[in-house]
Amino acid sequence: MKSKKKALLPVVVFVTLMLVASIFSGCGGQTAPKTPAAPSTPAAPAPAPGKTFEFSLAHMWPAGHPHEVEFAQPWAAELFEKSGGRIKIVSYPGGTLLSGPETYEGVVQGVADLGMGVYAYTRGRFPFIEAFLLPGLNVTTAKGSSLAVMEGIAKFDPAELHDVYHLFTFAAGEGYLMSKKLIKSLEDIQGMQIGGTAGPRAEAIRALGATEVILPMPEWYEALDRGIMEAGICPLEALQGFRLGEVTADYILATPMLYNQLFFFVMNKDAWDSMDADLQKIFTEVTDKYYNEMMAGLFDDLGQRALKFTAEVKGKDPIITYMDAAEQQRWTDRIKPILDKYADELTAKGLPGREIVDMAVELTNKYSK
Numbered sequence: 556m557k558s559k560k561k562a563l564l565p566v567v568v569f570v571t572l573m574l575v576a577s578i579f580s581g582c583g584g585q586t587a588p589k590t591p592a593a594p595s596t597p598a599a600p601a602p603a604p605g606k607t608f609e610f611s612l613a614h615m616w617p618a619g620h621p622h623e624v625e626f627a628q629p630w631a632a633e634l635f636e637k638s639g640g641r642i643k644i645v646s647y648p649g650g651t652l653l654s655g656p657e658t659y660e661g662v663v664q665g666v667a668d669l670g671m672g673v674y675a676y677t678r679g680r681f682p683f684i685e686a687f688l689l690p691g692l693n694v695t696t697a698k699g700s701s702l703a704v705m706e707g708i709a710k711f712d713p714a715e716l717h718d719v720y721h722l723f724t725f726a727a728g729e730g731y732l733m734s735k736k737l738i739k740s741l742e743d744i745q746g747m748q749i750g751g752t753a754g755p756r757a758e759a760i761r762a763l764g765a766t767e768v769i770l771p772m773p774e775w776y777e778a779l780d781r782g783i784m785e786a787g788i789c790p791l792e793a794l795q796g797f798r799l800g801e802v803t804a805d806y807i808l809a810t811p812m813l814y815n816q817l818f819f820f821v822m823n824k825d826a827w828d829s830m831d832a833d834l835q836k837i838f839t840e841v842t843d844k845y846y847n848e849m850m851a852g853l854f855d856d857l858g859q860r861a862l863k864f865t866a867e868v869k870g871k872d873p874i875i876t877y878m879d880a881a882e883q884q885r886w887t888d889r890i891k892p893i894l895d896k897y898a899d900e901l902t903a904k905g906l907p908g909r910e911i912v913d914m915a916v917e918l919t920n921k922y923s924k
C-alpha cells in the first residue's frame with residue numbers, strides 16, 4: 556500500500572498545480588491577443604436637442620378677430636416651423652390672460668411673455684408715443700402712421716419702452732367722422748354731440764365747436780342708435796368691428812387731423828434674453844416679415860372690408876367726403892394750440908417737448924405722402 560501511495564504522489568501534485576493555474580488564469584480574464592490592440596476611442600455622445608421655449612401671448616381681441624386669426628396664429632406657426640419646433644407660442648385672446656389695460660404691465664411683470672395692446676389705455680405712461688396720437692397731425696393711412704412712429708422710436712429710443720423688448724408698433728390710421736347727415740365744413744359740426752376719446756382728442760372736438768361724448772367703444776352702437784351721439788370719430792374698421800355701420804355712416808367725412816390709435820407688440824425682457832442668439836435671429840426675421848407685409852397696414856385693409864360690410868347692411872355705399880386743402884387747414888389751425896400745449900407739458904416733465912412734437916409732425920407728414 557505504501558508503494559502505491561508513493562507512486563501516485565507526483566500525479567496528484569501535478570494535477571493540483573494544474574487546477575491552481577487554471578483558477579488564477581480565470582481570475583485574470585481572457586488571454587492577451589498575440590498582437591497589441593489599438594487603443595479604444597469612446598463613442599461620441601448623441602447631440603443633445605436644443606432647448607425649447609414656450610411663450611404666452613396675451614391680447615384683448617376676440618379669438619375670431621384678424622389680430623388672432625390672420626396674425627397671431629400664422630406667425631406662431633411660422634416661428635415653430637423655422638425654429639424646428641424650438642419656439643412655441645400659446646396665444647390667449649379675448650383678455651383671457653390679461654385685460655386690455657393690464658397687458659403692457661403684465662408683460663413687464665412676466666404674467667405674459669408677449670403682449671399686444673393699446674398704448675392709450677394707460678394715458679401718461681408713454682409720453683413720446685402719445686405725441687404721435689395728437690390731433691393736428693396729418694394721418695392719412697395706417698401703414699404711413701405705423702412707419703412714422705417706428706422711425707421715431709428708432710431715432711429717439713424712448714425710455715418708456717426700456718422695460719420691455721419692443722417688437723413693433725402699429726397704427727389704426729386716419730380717423731373718419733361717421734354720421735347720418737352730410738358734413739362738409741367746420742360750420743356743419745357746430746354744437747353736434749360727437750363721440751371721441753378722452754384727452755387731447757376730446758379737446759380737439761371742443762376746439763372745433765362741437766361737444767365730445769366720451770364712451771367706451773362697445774357702447775357706441777347704442778348711443779348712435781338712440782341719438783345720444785350724433786356722430787363719432789373712429790377708424791373705418793369700427794364700422795364692422797363694432798358693427799357701427801348698421802347705425803351710422805350714411806355719410807363719412809375723412810378727418811386726418813382728428814384721430815389715430817397706436818398699438819404695441821412687446822416681449823418680456825427676461826423671456827427675450829432666455830433665447831439663444833440663433834433663435835433670437837429667427838424670431839426677429841419672422842416678426843419683421845409679418846410686420847412689414849401685414850401688421851403695419853392691417854387697418855387699411857380692415858377699413859376696406861368695413862366699407863364693404865357697411866354697404867351690404869345698408870344696401871348702398873356710404874357717401875365719403877374729403878376736405879380740400881383750405882378746409883383741412885381751417886380745422887388744423889383750430890387744433891394747433893393742443894400740440895403746443897403738449898410740447899410744454901413734456902418740457903415740464905424734463906423731456907425735449909418741442910423736439911418730440913416736431914418729430915411727430917415731420918415723420919407723420921413724411922409718410923402721409
